[in-house]
Amino acid sequence: MHRTVPVFLAVRExxxxxxxxxxxxxxxxxxxxxxxxxxxxxxxxxRDGVSxxxxxxxxxxAFSHGVAHDAAFTRSVITLxxxxxxxxxxxxxxxxxxxxxxINARSSSGVxxxxxxxxxxxxxxxxxKVATGSPLAAPDGIVVSSTAADAGLRLGDTVTVDRLGxxxxxxxxxxxxxTFGHVDVAYLPLEAWQAIHAGAGPGEPLSxxxxxxxxAVAVRGDDVDLAAGDAAAxxxxxxxxxxxxxxxxxxxxxxxxTLIQVFLYLICALVAGAFFTVWTIQRKHELAVLRxxxxxxxxxxxxxxxxxxxxLLAAAAVGIGAGVGLGSLVGGGVPFALDVQAVAVAAALLxxxxxxxxxVAIARIAAVDPATALGGNR
Amino acid sequence: xxxxTETARQAVPTTGAHDPALLDGLFMQDVTMLLGxxxxxxxxxxxxxxxxxxxxxxxxxxxxxxxxxxxxAVAGGLAVPNSGTVTVAGRPMxxxxxxxxxxxxxDLVGFVFQSGNLLPALTALDQLRLPTRFASAGAVKRDPxxxxxxxxxxxxxxxxxxxxxxxxxxxxxxARALVTGPRLLLVDEPTAALDQxxxxxxxxxxxxxxxxxxxxxxxxTHDTEVLxxxxxxYEMMDGALSRx
Ligand SMILES: Nc1ncnc2c1ncn2[C@@H]1O[C@H](COP(=O)(O)OP(=O)(O)OP(=O)(O)O)[C@@H](O)[C@H]1O
Ligand SMILES: [Mg+2]
Numbered sequence: 001m002h003r004t005v006p007v008f009l010a011v012r013e014x015x016x017x018x019x020x021x022x023x024x025x026x027x028x029x030x031x032x033x034x035x036x037x038x039x040x041x042x043x044x045x046x047r048d049g050v051s052x053x054x055x056x057x058x059x060x061x062a063f064s065h066g067v068a069h070d071a072a073f074t075r076s077v078i079t080l081x082x083x084x085x086x087x088x089x090x091x092x093x094x095x096x097x098x099x100x101x102x103i104n105a106r107s108s109s110g111v112x113x114x115x116x117x118x119x120x121x122x123x124x125x126x127x128x129k130v131a132t133g134s135p136l137a138a139p140d141g142i143v144v145s146s147t148a149a150d151a152g153l154r155l156g157d158t159v160t161v162d163r164l165g166x167x168x169x170x171x172x173x174x175x176x177x178x179t180f181g182h183v184d185v186a187y188l189p190l191e192a193w194q195a196i197h198a199g200a201g202p203g204e205p206l207s208x209x210x211x212x213x214x215x216a217v218a219v220r221g222d223d224v225d226l227a228a229g230d231a232a233a234x235x236x237x238x239x240x241x242x243x244x245x246x247x248x249x250x251x252x253x254x255x256x257x258t259l260i261q262v263f264l265y266l267i268c269a270l271v272a273g274a275f276f277t278v279w280t281i282q283r284k285h286e287l288a289v290l291r292x293x294x295x296x297x298x299x300x301x302x303x304x305x306x307x308x309x310x311x312l313l314a315a316a317a318v319g320i321g322a323g324v325g326l327g328s329l330v331g332g333g334v335p336f337a338l339d340v341q342a343v344a345v346a347a348a349l350l351x352x353x354x355x356x357x358x359x360v361a362i363a364r365i366a367a368v369d370p371a372t373a374l375g376g377n378r
Numbered sequence: 379x380x381x382x383t384e385t386a387r388q389a390v391p392t393t394g395a396h397d398p399a400l401l402d403g404l405f406m407q408d409v410t411m412l413l414g415x416x417x418x419x420x421x422x423x424x425x426x427x428x429x430x431x432x433x434x435x436x437x438x439x440x441x442x443x444x445x446x447x448x449x450x451a452v453a454g455g456l457a458v459p460n461s462g463t464v465t466v467a468g469r470p471m472x473x474x475x476x477x478x479x480x481x482x483x484x485d486l487v488g489f490v491f492q493s494g495n496l497l498p499a500l501t502a503l504d505q506l507r508l509p510t511r512f513a514s515a516g517a518v519k520r521d522p523x524x525x526x527x528x529x530x531x532x533x534x535x536x537x538x539x540x541x542x543x544x545x546x547x548x549x550x551x552x553a554r555a556l557v558t559g560p561r562l563l564l565v566d567e568p569t570a571a572l573d574q575x576x577x578x579x580x581x582x583x584x585x586x587x588x589x590x591x592x593x594x595x596x597x598x599t600h601d602t603e604v605l606x607x608x609x610x611x612y613e614m615m616d617g618a619l620s621r622x
Contacts, residue, residue, distance in 0.1 A: 008511055009499070016499035016538070289495045290508075292456060294484025294558075296477070299512050370480075371456040373491060374447045374566050 006299055010307035024275045025315035031268050032319020032350060033326065036338070038264065039346050040327045042257040044335030049250040052116060052145070052178040052185035053243060057125055060226055061098065061243050062086060062217040062235035069238070072216070072246040073100045073180070078235060079212045085233035092221040092229070096124035097214040099193040102183060102248075104162040111152045113159065115144075116180040119193020119214075126218055128187045130172030136187055141171035143187040145178035159186075164201045168192070181248035182335070190214070261346070265353045273357030276308060280364050284372075291370035300365045308358035312351045320347055402467055403594030404430040404453055404562050409462030411448060411617075422448035423459060424617035430594040430610075432561065435585050437605055438598045439622075440614030446598040449614065450564045453596060454487045455479040466594075467561040485514050488555030488593070490565040490584075494547035496539040502526060502550045503535040506557045518559030525553040528590075529583060545576035552583060556591060563588065565597040574603060581607050 014021050063076035086095040099119030106112055120126040122136040128143050129135070133155045136143055144153055153159070159168045168188060178185040191211075198210035217235065226237040238246065245251045280287070290300060320343065330336040411423040422445045430436045438446050451457040452464055455471040458479075464471040466486045473479050496505050506522035513519055526532050529549040539547055548568055555563055565584060569577035581597070581604040588595040597608070605611050611622040 006511065008504075008508060009497070012504060013499040285495070286497050289489075289491065289497070291480070292454070292483065292489050293509050293554075294480055294487070295509075295512050296480055296484075370483075371451045373489065373495065374451055374456070 006303045007306045007310070008303070010303045010310065014307060014310060020279075021311055024271075025311055025318070027271055028268065028312060028315035028350075028354060029319035029322065031264060031271070032316045032347070033323040035261065035264055035346050035350055036320055036323025036327060036343055038257060038261055039342050040323075040330070040336045040338045041334070042254060042261070043337040043339045043342055045250075045253045045257065046244075047177060047337045048179050048182045048335040049247045049253065050180065050244040051176070052118070052180040053240065053247065055176065055178055056218065056240065058218040058220050058240055059222075060219045060224065060237050060239045062219060062226075062230065062233060062237045063215070065230070065234055065236045067236060069246055070251065071248075072238065072243070074102065076215050077213050078216065080214060081212075082233040082235055083214075083217050086217045086219055086229055086235075089219075089221075089224060089229040089232065091224040092219055094125045094220045096121055096126050096218050097190055098126060098218040099190060099197060099213075099215045100180070101193065101197050101215075102181065103196065105159045105168075106162065107153055108158045108160075109152060109154075113148065113151060113153065114183045115148070115159070115186045116183045117142075117193055117196065118180075118185055118187045119190045119197070120187060120218075121190050125220060128172075128174055128178075131175035133170070133172030135172060136189055138169070138171060139189055139192055140166075140168050141188070142168045143172035143174060144170055145174055145176075145184040145186070147177045147179060148184035148186065149173050151184065153184075161196060164196060164199065166192075166196055166202055181250070265349055268350050269353040269357035271357070272308065272312065272354040273361050276304075276358040276361035277364070280304070280361055284368060287365055287368045288370050288373040291368055292373035297366050301362060304362040304365055305355065305359060308355055308362065309351075312354040312358070316347050316351050316354075401429065401431075401465065402561070403432045403434065404428065404596065405463070405465045406453060407463040409452060409459045409464060411452060411457065411459040413448065421617045423452060423619075426462070426617075426619045428453075428596075428612065428619060430562075430596055432594050433589050433592045434609045435588045435595045435597070435607070436610045436612065437608040438596060438612045438614055438619070439600070439602065439605070444614040445617040446614050447566055448617075449619070450566055450596065450598060453562065454489060454564045455483050481514065484509075484512065484558065485517050486561045488558065488560035488563045490548070490551050490555045490563065490568050492567045493544065493571045494539065494551035496547055496550060496554070498539055501536050501538055502531055502542070505550055505554050509554060509558050513558045520557050520559060522553075522557055525557055526550070528587070529553045543576075544571045545579060548572065548576075548580045549583065552580070552587060556587060556593070559591070560593060563593045563595040565595065567598055567600060569599065569601050569604065577601055577604055578607075 063072045064078045067076045080097055083095050083097050086092055101117045103115050103117055105115055127136050130143055153170055155170055157170045194210055195206055198206060200206050230237050327338050406426055406428040409423050409426040412419045413422045414420050440446055452459050458472050469482055471482055503522055506525060510519045526535050529552055531549050568580055585607045612619050613622050
């Protein structure tokens with residue numbers, strides 16, 4: 001019968017009571033601004049926390065058995081022979097040794113810099129592709145994140161590891177940001193990593209045991225039975241995304257932000273619900289008149305929902321625009337990254353939950369008694 | 379006269395000489411409605427009989443609380459009586475489902491309320507356009523602008539209710555009630571908020587429109603001044619209706 005969305009009354013009311021709707025729209029828009037900023041912050045934290053891991057061409061990492069999950073990258077120590085064990089597992093396309101360590105260092109130009117050292121075999125699939133300079137090869141050559149270059153580290157600079165005095169030379173720079181636990185990643189040959197990990201300074205001999213030690217086996221493959229591989233190699237695997245949780249502070253940061261965002265959505269639903277509850281109660285008599293005139297309940301419900309949707313969409317659009325504008329002003333010191341998809345999902349949730357809150361309020365329309373339209377004591 | 383539909387014939391029990399399905403206006407027979415519950419029930423309508431033919435302008439007077447609004451509610455399908463027959467143009471207004479009664483109101487009944495009860499957000503013209511938007515496909519829809527001209531409001535079609543006087547609002551209310559071509563027009567105290575001259579204007583207009591559109595009109599009023607314009611006058615007393 002009335003298949004089109006009725007907005008005849010909806011848009012006229014929006015125009016007529018524009019002050020009230022603008023006030024409500026402003027609240028939703030502010031929530032949207034906050035939502036965009038939080039989305040940028042959480043994306044930024046993810047990027048600073050685990051972008052170095054996200055760009056590893058691996059599907060899972062095998063750490064030492066029983067290692068604390070939130071500190072696996074610094075605590076885990078396994079031996080090189082586990083790599084062979086993993087190579088033999090069904091479904092494993094490639095397996096390679098991987099070492100990680102967090103160090104403090106000083107560049108030749110005097111810049112103090114923290115680095116996450118990723119030790120890899122330069123011939124393995126883990127070897128990074130450089131944007132400028134040359135790939136990993138020289139025993140003391142490192143390939144660094146593009147953000148390290150931004151921080152003042154140049155091609156050809158030498159970096160001296162604190163305490164050990166080991167000197168490393170920047171031979172290549174990566175195309176994108178590679179960070180781990182808010183620290184720039186520097187790739188280096190596995191042997192050099194093993195020396196630093198074992199605490200051996202320049203020229204000091206490395207024990208046979210230290211030559212066997214790595215942090216994890218990096219595995220790439222489809223449908224790999226991780227449990228079987230772990231049983232065979234005596235390791236403990238995490239998928240790549242599980243391993244993000246092992247990045248320092250990552251879980252705490254992301255869960256705090258997620259919690260704030262969830263609260264924001266709930267607030268949006270409640271605010272929209274409260275506003276439309278008051279609005280519907282105020283219009284109770286008008287609605288009774290419309291019902292008496294024969295307006296179908298469905299017509300009035302659709303009209304009310306269309307009104308809520310128009311308001312929420314307009315307010316969210318304004319808020320997102322303002323949020324993106326504000327986000328572009330955020331300085332380099334703050335981890336902030338706007339991701340179109342993340343903002344789109346957040347906006348859809350915001351509008352969706354807002355409409356849900358409004359819908360609960362608007363449903364009262366169905367309960368309005370048309371008989372109350374008559375004057376007198378009804 | 380309209381030929382009543384087959385379904386209406388089946389749905390309405392016929393009683394002797396009066397075949398309600400054959401009546402084109404309002405037909406109420408032996409209508410009783412109890413309101414409230416428990417020990418507190420009120421006989422708002424007590425065996426009410428009322429027939430209003432198309433083009434007839436009937437008035438109902440009576441003290442406050444005597445059941446006048448209840449009569450209109452039942453006649454217009456806003457409330458269902460405990461017993462009795464109510465038909466408009468041969469269709470039963472006592473249909474069980476809310477949805478069916480809403481559809482009957484939409485197609486057959488026009489309401490004029492105490493102070494116009496216009497929607498504050500809409501202009502005079504839009505007040506008339508709104509009901510035509512949810513009217514049934516087959517319903518008679520009159521031209522809103524023409525109707526506004528008929529009640530002398532063409533010049534103020536763009537005004538919203540707060541920019542109109544009480545009398546003007548009431549005229550727009552009358553035009554709105556007629557825009558879907560109802561067979562029954564129910565009017566509850568249309569002059570309660572108006573002075574004597576305005577009241578006379580509005581009631582004269584109702585009388586004129588009743589005849590012009592050949593609609594059965596029932597008007598509840600406290601204003602004995604205006605009864606001279608009505609074709610028939612009834613008095614309500616403790617739920618019982620009698621012709622004066
Ligand atoms: N919802 C209700 N529940 C119980 N009793 C009701 C209800 N509505 C009305 N009544 C009672 O029914 C009787 C008739 O009410 P009604 O509104 O029809 O009177 P009325 O003649 O229109 O009065 P007025 O001139 O004051 O408008 C009154 O005694 C009233 O108190
Ligand atoms: Mg009354």
